[in-house]
Amino acid sequence: MPLTFPQAVRNLPAPPLFxxxxLLGRLMRRVAARHPAILTRLGPHAGARILIDAQEGPVLFLMEPAARRLTAHDRSHVPPHDACITGPMADFLSMLHGLEDGDTLFFSGRLTISGDTSAVLALRNALDDAELDLTEEIIATLAAGDAAARLMRWGLRRAGALAGVSLHRQPEDR
Amino acid sequence: MELVCPAGTPAALRAALEAGADAVYCGFADETNARNFPGLNFSRPELAAAIDLAHARGKKVLVAINTFPRAGAEPMWHRAIADAARFGADAIILADPGLLAHAADRHPDQRLHLSVQAAAANADAINLYAREFGVRRVVLPRVLSVEEIAAITPEISVETEAFVFGGLCVMAEGRCSLSSYATGQSPNMNGVCSPASHVAYDSAGGQQSARLGGYLIHQRPQGATMPYPTLCKGCFTSRGETGHIFEDPVSLDASRLVPALARAGVTALKIEGRQRSRAYVAEVVRAFRAVVAAIGSDTPPPAAALARLAEGQAATTGAYAKTWR
Structure with a gap:
């Protein structure tokens, strides 16, 4: 019986954290440089340390917007944080790409939050306004040339389709 | 009928226009509007650009400045009105009589709408605002049945705008003090109901709990549905019974009543949800665009099927079809 995406990810070995x-740090700095409105919109909440717990993933992510830092952490060593968002990775990616509404996921019990509610709300709104495209941000971070970028777009779209997750913005959302 | 849609960010505004909004309503990122949430709303340059974008597409932008100024802090509200007028807002949505008088006096050519926060629920009240301040449209409080709206519209000289989808408040908009009671801040004075800074969620023992200002207002099994953390949707125990004392956590969906609202003389349909994402805005606006397109045709309005987006994952027709009176 084929594995679902969460099962497949859960079975993966934890990636080396360093x-x-x-790579996440480079991605975060790139996104902050390309989308300065995110930090503006976060305002006084930019300094919050927000833990992202994609339930099926082998690692935790800590986002520190003001420091332009995104770090991966072993689940057995939860880093100090001000707020935590917990939910399926597929839902985080759908929210990021404007396919799902954060309140809807919250109402349904799929997303849970704890800690500094204001910081979570500000981050949700800032990212929703930024209309990010993860595929394009990764390509920009890696400074891929035209041919490599085309290949990466094709590869990430195929990977997203196979895994049932959104790795890029939909054409109609542009 | 005009479809008036919410936008908490420029991205949501673009989504609303793409999805078929005739008009978009939004506010500044401060206490002058009733959705003053972290990370939400428009800076001055963002609002000016949004109005230009909407006008280039032949659409309107309505600016909500619908809170009640605190004594001594009026200049913030006056600046908001002046800036919205200068940027070319198609209408400013106001609730406070003092601000309405100020706007009518200083910006006599500016179109003014009366916010739902003014709670003008009868012809006499609506005509007072029209006569004294030149208000051109009233956003009807969500306490009226369709029959009551049909009785009011012939007696007033202004347009009417009726909510058709989204969150519901207790039936005293602009006068509710529940949030103030628990947090010291209210949508009326501070633009925020149940401010996030006073909300705390906690998970323990398979239960998720929500506290507002320290008061436990919800406790549900992990993974169960959870409403907004407002006192009015809270689950309390009283006289040995546990339940929603004020109102159930459900959202308004009046899509099937749109033809009746049209016959009642309603000019514009309003979708609630400036605090929601661009995904919500796009989906709800597209659904109601189809509902409006079906008005006057032989085909019944398409079922909106939007319950999953609703608070409590359930919908009601609210007071429009009320049977409890």
Whole structure:
């Protein structure tokens, strides 16, 4: 019987944290540079440390917007944080790409939050306004050339379709 | 009928226009509007650009400045009105009589709408605002049945705008003090009901709890549906019974009543949800665009099927079809 996306991810070995954090840090700095309105919209909440717990994932992510830092952490060593958002990775990606509404996910019990509610709300609203496209941000972060970018777009779209998750913005959302 | 849609961010405004909004309502990122939430609303440059974008597409932007100024802090509200007028807002939505007088006096050419926060629920009250301040449209409080709206419209000289989808308040809009009681802040004075800074969620023992200002207002099994953390939707125990004392956590969906609202003389249909994402805005606006398109045709309005987006994942026709009186 084929594995679902959460099952497949859960079965993956935990990635080495240092290279993952290095790449996430580059991605975060790139996003902050390309979308400065995110930090403006976060305002006084930019300094909050927000833990993202994608339930099926092998690691936790800590986002520190003001420091332009996104780090990966082993589940057995939860880092100090001001707020935590817990839910399926597929839902986080759908929200990021404007396919799902955060309140709807919250009403249905799929997303739960704890800690600084204001910071979570500000982050949700700032990211929703930014209309990010994760595929394009990864391509920009890696400074991929035209041919490599085309290949990555194709590969990430195929990977997203196979996994049933959104890795890019839908054409009609542009 | 005009479809008036919410936008808490420029991205949501673009989504609303793409999905078929005739007009979009929004507010500044401060206490002058009743959705003053973290990370939400428009800066001055964002609002000016949004109005230009909407006008380029032949659509309207209505600016909500619908809170009640605190004594001594009026300049913030006066600046908001002046800026909205300068940017070319198609209407400013106001609730406070003092602000209405100020706007009518200083910006006599500016179209004014009366906010739902003014709670003008009868012809006499609506005509007073029209006569004294030149209000051109009233957003009807969500306490009226369709029959009552049909009785009011012939007796007033202004347009009417009726909510058709989204969150519901207790039936005293602009006068509710529940949030103030628990947190010291209210939608009426501070633009925020149940401010996030006073909300705390906690998970323990398979239960998720929500507290507002320290008061436990919900406790549900992990993964169960959860409403907004407002006292009015809270679940309390009283006289040995546990339940929703004020109102059930359900949202308004009057899609099937749109033809009746049209016959009652309603000019515009309003969708609630400036605090929601661009995904919500796009889906709800598209659904109601189809409902409006079906008015006057032989086909019944399409079922909106939007319950999953609603608070409590359940919908009601609210007071429009009330049977309890």
């Amino acid at each position: 290279p993952l954090t290095f």
